[in-house]
Each structure stands twice: as C-alpha cells, then as structure tokens.
Amino acid sequence: MTLVTTTDALARFCAGSADSPYVTVDTEFLRERTYYAQLCLVQLARPGEGEENAILIDALAEGLSLEPLYELFRNRAVTKVFHAARQDLEIFATAAGVLPEPFFDTQVAAMVCGYGDQVGYETLVRQIARAGIDKSSRFTDWSRRPLSEAQKAYALADVTHLRRIYEVLARRLEATGRAAWVEEELAVLTDPATYRSDPADAWMRIKTRSNAPRFIAALRELARLRETLAIARDVPRNRILKDDALxxxxxxxxxxxxxxxxxxxxxxxxxRGEVAEGILAAIAAAEAVRVQDVPRPPEAPARRAGAEALGELLRVLLKARAEAEGVAQRLIASSADLDRIASEEAPEVPAMAGWRFELFGRDALRLKRGEIALSADGSSVRVVELAPAEPPRLRAGEVS
Structure with missing residues (x-):
C-alpha cells in the first residue's frame, strides 16, 4: 500500500484521479487534546482494484501540502464519496475553507435505501461488499509515527470497500428515483455555515434547569469566555471550564x-490568571445587561389535549410508512418532530416539506384531522379512509 508523504506524490495521484467518475475519501484524526480536530491521515481511492488506485496521505508529514487534494475537492466532474462525513467535512472546512463538490454520503444514502438509522460502515461492508474489517486498530493513536501495517490496512479498508458500497447504493437510488432525496439531505453538510462556531451561541449547548434571566445572562457570558479561550488556545472546552463549573x-x-x-x-x-480574570469580567458584563435584553431559552410547546395519544398514533404511521417504503424512520421524522406535529397547529419540521411530506407528512396531518384511521391487518398496519361526517339533519321547522 502507498503512504504518500510528499506534495508531488499527492499531486500525481490527484491529477490521475481527475478523470475518474468518483473518489472515496476518509480521515483519521484526534480530538481529545485540541479544540480543532488534528488531522493525521487521509485515505483516498478511485475506481479500480489495483494498489495504484488507493493511497494513504500522511497529513503530518513535514512539508506536505494538501492543496492537490483540495483542488480535487473543487473538481465538479469528480464525485467525492464519504461515509458519515460530518466530522470529516468539518476538518476540511475549518482548516482550509474547502468543502467537496459534488459530494455523496453513503450513510445518508443507506438510510434512504432501507438499511436502518445511521447505519455503520462495517454493516455496509458486510452486507454490500461481502467483506469484513479488522477492528483492532480502530482506537489507536493516529498521530504516532511510524504507522503499523495493521493501522495502514485498517485505514485503507475505509475507502477501498467504500467503492463497491457507493456503486451499489448509487444504482439503487437511480432505480428508485430517490437520488434527489439524498441531495436534499446533503445540502446541510455542504453549507459552510454548518461548521461555523459563534462563541455568543455557546451557552445554548449547555443543559440547564433554570431560565432565570440573571442566571442565563451569566451563563451566556461564561460560555462565551470558555469558547473564546478554547479556540485561542486550541484546547477542549472542558480544559478551560467544565459544564458543572459553568x-x-x-x-x-x-x-x-x-x-x-x-x-x-x-x-x-x-x-487565577487569565481565566479567573475572564470569569469576573464575564459576571460583571452579565450584571450590566438589562433583564429585558437577556435571551430566553427555547421553550417546549405546550401540549394540547390528546397530543400524547396522537403522538403514539403518528409513531405507528411512521413505522408503517418507513417499512413500506424501505426508508429509515429517523430520516423521515424524529420523535421530537412527531410530538410537535401532534401538539402544534403549524409545526415547522422537516416532515412538513419535500419528499418527507409526500411520504409521511400529508397523511400525518390527515390522521390529525380525523380524515384517516389506522387498522391492523395481520402483522401490518394499513391506512383506512374515513368518510366525511355528515352535517346533522334539520327537523321540520328548524333553521340552521
């Protein structure tokens, strides 16, 4: 297997991949000791079974530039294929401001094709590529050099089997006409805003039981301080302040x-020092904020009467539709989405738009309005159309 440690070698492989219909990509990184992920290795493969069609890029090699890889990412004639790409894309977006286009995520595609919720790579390797993966190197330190042969083999398997998985899923999406569904899902992952972190919003990630304005104002300023210092020092947030201390x-x-x-x-x-001074300054800044200017945490919508029972019916409908169409339930609607549909007059959830609405949302609203019912048919559930209720008949002499 080829371990690339020079920019020239990387440029040759990327130039030779410019005419490929796709390349498969994966990364190995560490995040335990830093705020930003430390990229250690990039795996890259193109169609073809020979060893010359897959490489490992040593991102820690002295003098190596990843610009040839980024140039390949910008090449719109080549599809870049990842599995569960969220963290991989965040690395490239943060380090170089680059996101691959066009882009394909086999985890999302597998959910559309009925392989279950957030299906793992190993499962797809087993079910589609009919192969296995040696897991012994999964939790190794990818920053240590030299890499062992076992590490290299494990890392390379993440992109070589991915070729077969991509080809099978792409054909299935084409046959079912669901390629647009996947593209709709991937739009969020290719939006640069997805990977921007605003310290002013950091407090919203912290679970709290109090909504008292002075408490929230202090929490917001303290979380902003922690995020700012963590970014500046490139250390995990908890190295500055733990959540319970905040x-x-x-x-x-x-x-x-x-x-x-x-x-x-x-x-x-x-x-003591910078952190202590920052804490006292953050508290002082919070005390200076007017109560009416303190942001309010989002409140859960009030549940209307019967919402809990309706929510359970919606879960049955979702399960039935997901099984009938071969789509992962979680991709259509989350449990929280179902509760909002049951409780709110006009819920703004993904199931109320696009392909999800056609598949599930429209009938969810009809079930809510009493226009359809659910019936058990052996081991399956079917939708039953209900006749509109007739207006009450007037007796002689009565006026409506």
Missing part, C-alpha cells in the same frame, strides 16, 4: 477573587 458560577455569580476561591467545582488553574 453552571455553578452562573448560579453564584462571584464578584471577587475571594468569591472564586469558594467554588467547589472550579479547576485550580481557573482560580
């Missing part, structure tokens, strides 16, 4: 270094 600080709102010293959950290194 919540404690937001609740107690210390004003002085002495107050900070009373915190039970604050890391020792956060009690």
């Amino acid at each position: 919540l404690e600080l937001a609740a107690n709102r210390p004003r002085t270094p002495e107050d900070l010293g009373k915190s039970r959950l604050l890391l020792r290194e956060a009690r």
Whole structure:
C-alpha cells in the first residue's frame, strides 16, 4: 500500500484521479487534546482494484501540502464519496475553507435505501461488499509515527470497500428515483455555515434547569469566555471550564477573587490568571445587561389535549410508512418532530416539506384531522379512509 508523504506524490495521484467518475475519501484524526480536530491521515481511492488506485496521505508529514487534494475537492466532474462525513467535512472546512463538490454520503444514502438509522460502515461492508474489517486498530493513536501495517490496512479498508458500497447504493437510488432525496439531505453538510462556531451561541449547548434571566445572562457570558479561550488556545472546552463549573458560577455569580476561591467545582488553574480574570469580567458584563435584553431559552410547546395519544398514533404511521417504503424512520421524522406535529397547529419540521411530506407528512396531518384511521391487518398496519361526517339533519321547522 502507498503512504504518500510528499506534495508531488499527492499531486500525481490527484491529477490521475481527475478523470475518474468518483473518489472515496476518509480521515483519521484526534480530538481529545485540541479544540480543532488534528488531522493525521487521509485515505483516498478511485475506481479500480489495483494498489495504484488507493493511497494513504500522511497529513503530518513535514512539508506536505494538501492543496492537490483540495483542488480535487473543487473538481465538479469528480464525485467525492464519504461515509458519515460530518466530522470529516468539518476538518476540511475549518482548516482550509474547502468543502467537496459534488459530494455523496453513503450513510445518508443507506438510510434512504432501507438499511436502518445511521447505519455503520462495517454493516455496509458486510452486507454490500461481502467483506469484513479488522477492528483492532480502530482506537489507536493516529498521530504516532511510524504507522503499523495493521493501522495502514485498517485505514485503507475505509475507502477501498467504500467503492463497491457507493456503486451499489448509487444504482439503487437511480432505480428508485430517490437520488434527489439524498441531495436534499446533503445540502446541510455542504453549507459552510454548518461548521461555523459563534462563541455568543455557546451557552445554548449547555443543559440547564433554570431560565432565570440573571442566571442565563451569566451563563451566556461564561460560555462565551470558555469558547473564546478554547479556540485561542486550541484546547477542549472542558480544559478551560467544565459544564458543572459553568453552571455553578452562573448560579453564584462571584464578584471577587475571594468569591472564586469558594467554588467547589472550579479547576485550580481557573482560580487565577487569565481565566479567573475572564470569569469576573464575564459576571460583571452579565450584571450590566438589562433583564429585558437577556435571551430566553427555547421553550417546549405546550401540549394540547390528546397530543400524547396522537403522538403514539403518528409513531405507528411512521413505522408503517418507513417499512413500506424501505426508508429509515429517523430520516423521515424524529420523535421530537412527531410530538410537535401532534401538539402544534403549524409545526415547522422537516416532515412538513419535500419528499418527507409526500411520504409521511400529508397523511400525518390527515390522521390529525380525523380524515384517516389506522387498522391492523395481520402483522401490518394499513391506512383506512374515513368518510366525511355528515352535517346533522334539520327537523321540520328548524333553521340552521
């Protein structure tokens, strides 16, 4: 197998792939010690079984530039194929501002083709490529050099089997007319905004039980501080402040270094220096915010009467439709989406638009309005049309 360590070697492979209909791509990276993922290895393969058609790119090799790979990513004549690409694309978007076009994700395609919710790569290798993968190198340190032969074999398998998986799924999508469904799903992954992180919004990721304005104002400023410092230092957020410490600080709102010293959950290194100064400044900034200007966490919609029972009926309908059409249920609607459909007059959820509406959303609304019912037919569920209720008949002499 070929381990590429020079820009020239990478450029030759990428130039030779420019006429290929597709290339398969995967990465190995570390994120335990940094804010941004540390790219260690990129695997690349093109159609063809020979060893010359698959390479491992040592992203840590001194002097190596990934620009030839990015140029291939920009080549719209070549489809770039990944499996579960969210984290891979985030690496390229963050490091180089590059996203591959056109792009195909076999996990999304497999969900459309009936392989289940968030189907794993190993499952597709087994079911489509009729092969197995040695898992022993899955959790190894990909930053250590030299790479072992077992590591190389494991990494290469992530793109060589992917060729067969892609070809089978692409044909199936073409045959069923569902290629547009996959393209609709992938639009989010190819939007650069998906990978932008705004420290001002960091507080919204933290689970909290209190919506008190002063608490939220402090939490917002503290989360902004943590995110800003983590980005600047390129360390995980929890190296700056852990979530439980953030919540404690937001609740107690210390004003002085002495107050900070009373915190039970604050890391020792956060009690002094830049972090300590930042905490006190964040609390002061939060106290200066007017109560009416404090953002409110999104509230769960109030459930209307009968919503829980309707939600259960919608789950039955979703399961029936997903099984009948061979599409993963989770791709059509989440459990939270179903609860919103049951509770809200005009729920803004994915199932209310596009192919999901045609497959499920329209009948979900009809079930909600009492226009259809569900009936057991042996081991399956079928939809039953209900006749419109007739208006009450007037007796002689009555006026409507």
